[in-house]
Amino acid sequence: MTDEQQATIEGAVRQILTAVGEDPDRAGLVETPARVARAYAEMFSSLEQPTFKDYKLFHEEDNADMVVVGQIPFYSMCEHHLLPFFGRVSVAYVPTNGTIIGLSKIPRLVDYVSRRPTVQENITNQVAAELEKILKPAGVAVSVAARHMCMEMRGVNKTGSVTQTATYWGEFKTNNALRQEFLMRAEHGNINV
Numbered sequence: 001m002t003d004e005q006q007a008t009i010e011g012a013v014r015q016i017l018t019a020v021g022e023d024p025d026r027a028g029l030v031e032t033p034a035r036v037a038r039a040y041a042e043m044f045s046s047l048e049q050p051t052f053k054d055y056k057l058f059h060e061e062d063n064a065d066m067v068v069v070g071q072i073p074f075y076s077m078c079e080h081h082l083l084p085f086f087g088r089v090s091v092a093y094v095p096t097n098g099t100i101i102g103l104s105k106i107p108r109l110v111d112y113v114s115r116r117p118t119v120q121e122n123i124t125n126q127v128a129a130e131l132e133k134i135l136k137p138a139g140v141a142v143s144v145a146a147r148h149m150c151m152e153m154r155g156v157n158k159t160g161s162v163t164q165t166a167t168y169w170g171e172f173k174t175n176n177a178l179r180q181e182f183l184m185r186a187e188h189g190n191i192n193v
């Protein structure tokens with residue numbers, strides 16, 4: 001984020017503080033606008049990268065087994081209220097032609113789609129869409145469970161409610177047993193390894 005963008009955020013945060021009845025010059029708040037600007041730069045950092053490029057592919061002959069990376073934590077900001085929503089993403093794909101992706105790149109992809117104002121459905125679909133584009137796999141499954149602060153600390157005030165979304169592409173769409181295996185391995189399998 002540029003210095004100019006940071007300065008704009010600082011000015012806006014100062015205005016918000018004043019508008020809600022605070023004194024932005026009191027000791028506890030003087031540095032707050034700059035802190036918020038730095039926090040936004042971090043939380044919305046993927047807006048600066050138009051495409052996800054941070055991945056590596058490998059080719060392993062004959063590997064056609066489903067790969068599952070379960071329970072990846074994520075934090076994002078809902079685009080309706082700019083309040084946090086956070087939870088876990090589980091991802092699986094079935095390789096074609098032995099093409100596999102570096103494992104750490106899947107959590108990096110989750111961060112990439114999360115670090116912007118968005119909604120849970122977009123995180124779910126964008127992880128699947130990127131993997132589809134990068135790997136051309138036989139199938140992709142993404143399941144997301146999250147808590148939304150806009151439903152907990154305001155509005156309907158339903159503390160602890162969990163929103164679940166999922167998308168299934170390719171083989172996961174047609175093969176019910178594969179979907180069940182994904183859910184079992186992602187949500188319950190070998191959590192304590």
Ligand SMILES: Nc1nc2c(ncn2[C@@H]2O[C@H](COP(=O)(O)OP(=O)(O)OP(=O)(O)O)[C@@H](O)[C@H]2O)c(=O)[nH]1
Nearest residue numbers: 078079080085118119120121148150151154155156
């Ligand atoms: N589908 C979806 N909705 C979301 C997500 N995050 C927040 N929302 C919803 O966005 C909606 C915005 O509705 P509005 O009626 O415009 O906003 P509001 O008056 O603040 O609504 P309440 O939260 O019901 O008080 C709310 O129903 C939120 O629960 C998300 O990730 N996905």
Ligand SMILES: [Zn+2]
Nearest residue numbers: 078080081150
């Ligand atoms: Zn919201």
